[in-house]
Amino acid sequence: AQSVTQLGSHVSVSEGALVLLRCNYSSSVPPYLFWYVQYPNQGLQLLLKYTTGATLVKGINGFEAEFKKSETSFHLTKPSAHMSDAAEYFCAVSESVRSQGAQKLVFGQGTRLTINP
Amino acid sequence: DTAVSQTPKYLVTQMGNDKSIKCEQNLGHDTMYWYKQDSKKFLKIMFSYNNKELIINETVPNRFSPKSPDKAHLNLHINSLELGDSAVYFCASSQDRTARETQYFGPGTRLLVL
Numbered sequence: 001a002q003s004v005t006q007l008g009s010h011v012s013v014s015e016g017a018l019v020l021l022r023c024n025y026s027s028s029v030p031p032y033l034f035w036y037v038q039y040p041n042q043g044l045q046l047l048l049k050y051t052t053g054a055t056l057v058k059g060i061n062g063f064e065a066e067f068k069k070s071e072t073s074f075h076l077t078k079p080s081a082h083m084s085d086a087a088e089y090f091c092a093v094s095e096s097v098r099s100q101g102a103q104k105l106v107f108g109q110g111t112r113l114t115i116n117p
Numbered sequence: 118d119t120a121v122s123q124t125p126k127y128l129v130t131q132m133g134n135d136k137s138i139k140c141e142q143n144l145g146h147d148t149m150y151w152y153k154q155d156s157k158k159f160l161k162i163m164f165s166y167n168n169k170e171l172i173i174n175e176t177v178p179n180r181f182s183p184k185s186p187d188k189a190h191l192n193l194h195i196n197s198l199e200l201g202d203s204a205v206y207f208c209a210s211s212q213d214r215t216a217r218e219t220q221y222f223g224p225g226t227r228l229l230v231l
Contacts, residue, residue, distance in 0.1 A: 032216045043121075043207060043222040044160075051217040088158060094216040102172040103216040104150070107160040 002027045002095045006108035014116045019078040021111050023065075023091030026072065032094040033074040034105065035065055039087045047089075050074065061085070086115045120144050121223035123208050129229045130198060138193045138226045140208030146221075148172075148214045149191040151183060154205040154225070166191055167214045198230045 007022040025031055032051050036044040048059025055067040061084075065076045074091060091108040121142045130136055142149065150173075151163040165173035166185040180196045191208060205225045211218040 034219070036222075038158075041225075043224045044209075045222070046219050049217075049219060090160065096216055097173055102148075102165055102167065102214045103218075104162040104165065104173055104175075105152075105160075105220060110158045110160075 002031070002093050002106050004091050004093050004106055004108035006089075006091050006111050008111055009109060010112045010114065012114040012116060013081050015083055016080050019063075019076070019081045019085065019113065021076040021089050021091075021113065023074045023076065023108060024072055025074065025091075025093045027093060027095075029096075030069075033065075033067060034092045034094070035059065035063070035074070035076050036090045036092060037087050038090065038110075044090065047076070081113075081115050083115050083117065086113055088112050121208055121210055121221050123206075123223040123226050125226060126224065127227050127229075129231065131231055132198055132200060134198050135194070135196045136198060136228070137195070138206055138208075138228075140191045140193070140223055142189055142208075142210040142221070142223075144210055144212075144221060146210040146212050147188055148211045148218075149185065149188070150209040150211075150220060151191065151193050152207040152209060152222075154207060156204070160207070164191075164193075165214075172214060200230050203228055203230045 003026045005024045034049045035047040048057045050067045058064045092105040148167045150165045164183045169185045182194045208223040209220040211220045
């Protein structure tokens, strides 16, 4: 079974500073990787995803992530944090349920991002 | 237009009661899911349906029974509610069942069992 580890359950940065949220995965096959954001009392919204092709993926709100197969990582970055970026961020890998020809998302434990003024 | 909607948004009930949560998607997707988010924000899949057919059934107590009357709707019925069922339940949908497809999430139903 695949797993996802997000290093740091809480990350705090100053407004305008670099945001770096770490995600490592375990997968025996080429993975499909996702980052979702959850604002307070809301559902999850897709930030970006990696399926195939270019390993640097650009998403919404200025976020990007780089798939590094050798490091089994998919870290999320944003050059300059904004107050509106404060939220919970989830990294996920898509896992096939072969017996049922289906797929499910396996999530990391989440990282709460706080932005200091 | 809300892509994936859930009702109710909040649900407070007593232990032992039976309750249902409804989910509807207007995206024309074939596949729908139920996820549970616990108090520590951990998200785990419970069920998935594809064109009204159950395709994923994780280790979930039999008290939980999903139903999909058509491919745009996926409901979750919970019998004999327990304190441990308190959580946020998210519905999601995707174009099809393949691994590369994005899942779109509803706003969640916050269930509190007293």
